[in-house]
Amino acid sequence: MTTSEAHETATNNAPWAQSGRQPSIAIIGAGMSGIAAVVKLQKAGYTDVTVYEKTDRVGGTWRENTYPGLSCDVPSRWYSFYFALKADWPHRYSYGADIQAYLEQVAEDFGVTHKVTFNTAVTELTYDAPCWHLVTSDGKQEIFDVVISATGILHQPNYPDIDGLDSFQGACFHTARWDHASELKGQRVGIIGTGSTACQIVGAITDQVSEMHVFQRTPHWLSPLPQIAYSTGWNRLLSAFPFMQRLAYHYYCRLMVHTFSAATVGNKFMQRLINKTCVKHLKDNVPDPALRARLTPAYDATCKRLIFCSDFYPAISRPNAHLITDAITQIEAQGIRTADGKLHELDALILATGFNAAAFVLPARVTGENGVDLETQWDGAPRAHRAVALPGFPNFWMVEGPTGPVGNLSLIAISEHQVDYIVSMLDHMKAEGLAAIAAKQTAYDDYNAAMGEAIKNTTWATGGCTSWYFDKSGVPNLYPWKPLHYLKSMRNPDYSEYHLIK
Template identity: 35%
Template sequence: MTRRNISIAIVGSGFSGIGLAIALKRAGFTDITIFDKADGPGGVWRDNTYPGAACDAPSHLYSYSFEPKPDWTRRFAEQPEILAYLRHCAAKYGLMPHFRFNTTVTDAQFQTATGRWRLHTADGETRDYDLFVAACGQLSNPAVPALPGRDRFGGTMFHSARWDHGHDLAGRRIAVVGNGASAIQFVPLIAPAAERLTVFQLETHWISRKPDRLYPRWRHALNRRVPAVQKLSRLGVFLWFELVLNPALIAPRGRRVLSAPVRLLCRYALRSVRDPRLRRRLTPRYEPGCKRILTSSEYYPTLNRRNVTVVDDPITELTPHGARTAGGDHHAFDTLIWATGFRSQDFVAPMRVVGAHGTELNAAWKDGARAYLGLAVTGFPNFFLMYGPNTNVGSGSIVHMLESQAAYIVQAARLLASGVTSMDVRADVLDRFDAAAQRRLSTSVWNQGGCDSWYLDADHRNTNNWPGSMTGYRRRTRRLDPVDYHLEH
């Protein structure tokens, strides 16, 4: 069968976009364009440059399986090294000519007559593509609370994902709003220089010590000379997540027994807080894993400092010189750092995506984001998501999931190249998948663990997490079954 040379558009150049582009090139596809609104590749690892930014999954697993890095400097790589790794991958696999940086895709509209996607950019350019992939991720749009008085605050204010490196924090009275994954990394590093640091605790978290360490040079040499050593390290971490942590999150029965070791590790870490009253305020009342389990060996000891205060009274308004809380207290500060995470349900925002029948994706998702295998949405032919709905992992490495998705999308590209002009996932296939996923999630710790988290939308529907193991997802995506799609030739 004659193969046509299809054109492919990818929006986003993080782990998703880079991994997919490499998979497509290795499969022989050449007409690939990777759009990114920023000036270089890297996604969240380009944007999050706050002090102490690092991964909380071990480096040997948080990397592409086809491109191991034998000389990771430490067990949990920091942001500059991860960004350098992504740039290395982009250069090694010849992606640089395919990038369109400083280019924002504002609209994408499916053209029924041609079976192609028409992309519009902010600078007025328009071009059609046979295959369109949104690789925007779940953690790309910072979330900032709409508190009264934001426009009146007279100091310096920024989000942790948009760190203001030109603002000197030495001698400042600093407020950090939020105490999640980012805050526990940068708070220990900025506290020593601050005159006073106030952490406004929005919620409690289970936090364990981080088993981090530097890798010696002999380990780098061993990894290079005996690659099996690094592969075994990767496999060991993978099995820990799959066989120990994952069952503690999704098992409907015996969950408290399975999560007991995690609870003990976190309570042991909490003992480093000297004030017993503060320890009680920092102790979660929900099951471990209901929210993301965090890791840090420095955060709790930092809270013992004389110049650090934890406030769990919610902020009601900002003032010109600080913030007022629900109890009526006023807290003065001159620098405000939002550590409030991301709009995790905005999978493609602010891009407008319009499908075959004139339906906008956000309208199709009015009752909650959903996609078959987190990849395909009915009514949006030749369109796929990466790190889409219900593909986040509560334990493990998202990179493993992304490689599974890339392999699936390559199969879709081969179908289109073989003469298929339109492939649209069947509504009954999506409905069955979504019903089964939500049924399984309903008994998971994320839905039944006694907390509200970013995994759940406003209607308490879990739109983010995969209700199984990484191995299970790899098995489900290993083969694209054409029967799942309406195909036009």
């Protein structure tokens, strides 16, 4: 049966698993999760796949973010698809351009690119049993048997709600919308925020600008980034012996799981060790005691997302760098005015103010059974069953959905496990001749209630901080147990947690 015939059958509402045809599958997003979904679905024999990508290239967050100093805080050997390990990574921790090139190459090598409809956002999804009706930004309407949201987590920039933001006369842009036409060399630059992105930018450009003004609301803990450049000889060795690439992958996985990830979910020894490492990093790299005091957080390391950066402290200690801790009262044409009445004159303003972490597939309008609207149901506190499914939304799956970032693991590894889980569900539908699968409300409620209790014992809740992990519910929206437990659950689906609809 051809793809067009399959879509025609879907239009006639014949359940794919009962008619012996390929399911028509829509994937939203062509980032790393979307790429993983296409490759693994095709390997499992599901080939009628259409990917909708709102921009003109694959890559997701690594396409969107191109700011100076951009790098990954997960080792390259692990921040890779297991089905496409790369021997010749230039660095232990890859820079953004290298990761983007890798994702584009994988998409091309595995036939993903030609499955993508570029420059086409999905605006509406409506369930009409047993199919999903999809509407795109150009008004086109399609019908699919299955929808997989692979939109990622941090893709909608947050802009600060500060009086006068639009009145600033210099260059002004969000870090995820970096303006490469703006020349910052020799300029007076201001940056709002001190998270990971801001630290990388400050470390990368402070020695090039005339003045760097860093507006800090809350200090963050930083750990040094143990960066190294891989030698050509070492990369050739791994290329010649692929099993060494797999060994390196598993080594870095175990290293992260038993150190940083362990500290977040109750390993007190590891938590104390990370605290000491961060304190030493600060002391060794910020000689001025007054500046050091203003850079010292009043909460435990790992309470927020720990920042791995070796360049920020030396940069903020430079004579042309200024750390401003007074609250911003307004932005004016010439700069930023703070609560002490001072106007900090600027030529350029960078907004390192993060993303809407509660969006996921939103702002697409998603309507499930009985007209239930997903945005209304989530109401600023998105939840899912095992991060991939929702009651009342049959045949709708998410990769990196709510609580999908697990234990600060490699998001690529998590995505691969989640796609494998979804493939298992499709296989079960085919074997049992099912029209649809949807999470049971009781399973969803029990799972999220257990997470809500368990999160209280993690460093994210007990460490004394607030962070973007907290949503409207007032608790961190994160997986609270040991990360390997989650990966194990992805390998062993419990079909009793789902309505299996004939």
